[in-house]
Amino acid sequence: MSRFDPADLRSEATLADRDHETMTVEAPFTGDEFATLPLGDERDVETAFDAAREAQGAWEARDPAERADILLEFHDLLFEESGPLLDLMVEESGKARRHGYEELLDAALCARHYAYRAEGYLADESRKSPMPGLVDVEVNYRAKGVVGVISPWNYPLTLAVSDAVAALLAGNTVVLKPAEQTTYTALAALRLLREAGLPRDVFHVVPGTGPDVGESLVANSDYLCFTGSGATGSIVAAQAGEHLIDCSLELGGKNPAVVFPDADLDKAVRGLIRGCFTNAGQLCIAVERLYVHEDVRAEFTEKFVAAAERLDARAGDDWGVEMGSLVSADQLEKVSSHVEDARDAGAEVLTGGEALPEVGPYFYAPTVLTDVTGEADLHDQETFGPVVSVYGFEDTDEVVARANDSEYGLNASVWSGDAERGREVARRIDCGTANVNEAYAPAFIAHDAPMGGMGDSGVGRRHGPDGFYRFTEPQTLATQERGEIDAPPGVPYKWYAAAMKRLLKAVRDVPGIR
Incomplete structure (x- = not known):
């Protein structure tokens, strides 16, 4: 049996223990049946999100360096298992092997890039104080929660995992709906992530169609990544807006x-x-x-x-x-x-x-x-x-x-x-x-460096710091270390306001204030 036999890979998917409707997946080189794919629905999506939400707190609490070690191991496994993984990609998508390899390289390099930088990105940052010596200001970064990813068929490996890698390293858990035509490549990537040490409930794949899985995925997500056509992207963006969640969309190009x-x-x-x-x-x-x-x-x-x-x-x-x-x-x-x-x-x-x-x-x-x-x-x-x-x-x-x-x-x-x-x-x-x-x-x-589009080519960016911080909620933490931001006891507020005006004008150009 192949390292990534479709019948065996189905066990990686999040599907309730019941009968599911199935679809035939074609091998583009021949048009023959490559495999059958069980199709999930909103019940499977909710099961995945319940488990991912339950796992998210413990995952975010882990040291970022521990999360990075898992993604570096995933990087290594992509190369170690490149032969059978490329066999699967070629058969499932119909792409040339060399183009599958370029995709594998991108997925590995993306994992390595963020694994080396996530801890630094998440470090608390000291910010300029409005009143040095009196007020301390810092920013910390918290995970969004559960990130939903909807990925297309044309690059079934890198577009299934590249957004997810940054989201995971930021402390989020992930639920992915890959394109129906290329779901087994996504499941193979998930298997490697789990073999690298990723806890099972931290990343879920729910196979299925857009109407049956996609809409529910948007409704349950705390943040959404979509890659696909402009027409579908507009629908997804509208749905995200209805649920007041942020999203990034990489759409078409001419x-x-x-x-x-x-x-x-x-x-x-x-x-x-x-x-x-x-x-x-x-x-x-x-x-x-x-x-x-x-x-x-x-x-x-x-x-x-x-x-x-x-x-x-x-x-x-x-x-x-x-x-x-x-x-x-x-x-x-x-x-x-x-x-x-x-x-x-x-x-x-x-x-x-x-x-x-x-x-x-x-x-x-x-x-x-x-x-x-x-x-x-x-x-x-x-x-x-x-x-x-x-x-x-x-x-x-x-x-x-x-x-x-x-x-x-x-x-x-x-x-x-x-x-x-x-x-x-x-x-x-x-x-x-x-x-x-x-x-x-x-x-x-x-x-x-950031990657994304202008105009109808999308919203938001993947890659670079931009592609990482989209998966975080920045929190400003300000500490009043001395005094109060108010008139001292017994001092009329009119006098306090006049004194503050003179002080702020006097120190406008003092180094450390600008």
Whole structure:
């Protein structure tokens, strides 16, 4: 039996001891049944939250260094068990093994990053006193309570655990609803966390659909993390608002890349092939709009199309596969309809533009378009597939305006031989992360810096201090050490007010007061 056999992994899920409705989980490479998944409901969610809430106080009371040791052990187990874990991810999601490995690396690095920093983040902080010598002020950080996480299918490992890692290290317990298509990868991660020493009731996974599990999860959470589509994100945000809980949402993107004439075109082609076609384009920070300066547009496009046509796209679990499958028939239909609609609106397909049923039921060829007009759906809407449109531009102000002509603002990429010029342009693009001379990876793996979106791409940030402190409630603790903040006994308040006015004006610029 495999280390992560689905039938065995079901024991990790929080499901009451009763019959559950089930759904068939497909293997995207073949369309055949991979496993059956029991579907929970609001009763299972409430069971999970009751247990997580009961466990939360003791978990938060543990020394942060002890919590960190568990997450560091989880970091090690991810690498020790990478073979069978990648086997599961590839079969369940249809992604190329190399892209599964990138995901595993991100999950491990995120765990390590926060494990090394959580104790420092949680340390009490001394703050500036309004009356030095009289009043002492400090801030301490308390856990939110039970954090709900709703994760998507496209990155079933890292998006299931990265938010959870920070929440756990801050002293929270977690209840996760993963996407139905990729629940077993989340359960495998939970198994490793428990093997690393995480108490069972500190982290629960409840499998199920959005209506049956998601709504109840929002209603019971003290804080909510959601990663997914903008349409669903709006619903989740409204539900969170109804329950007066805070949330962070990472949503869609229609991400631009800008290639200047002084860029190393061969390097840009290699990087943007990764940026457009990693995980078959099913990546919220993938590039879908390519703006190339007219001076090099023809040369770049020729090289880029040739590189796209050389991609090894096939159903296989070996390291040589460069692009895997779309996840489902629905995703294939969306991608196909976007391309056909663009064709109908006058776009030219330079390569691809068709499904690859001979490779697998949900494969779609790496596709490059040009002459895409505003009438086409994929001009403005996120395609979330291996499809990119190439546009020309002539000056910087023009391309910045076009890059910003979107409701989204998640990620951007600028390519130039002058790195400082690249940074200057990147700063002008409205997005949460921007990369110079790479597509998305540098910002994605920069766990000490915030990651998130502007506009319709989301609310809040993961990674960095921002991604940790969202899971805490800061408490200000002020101690009156001497005197009183009031007129002394027997002194008229009018005199006290006049004296305070003169004193505060006199010490306005004294060091230690500012």
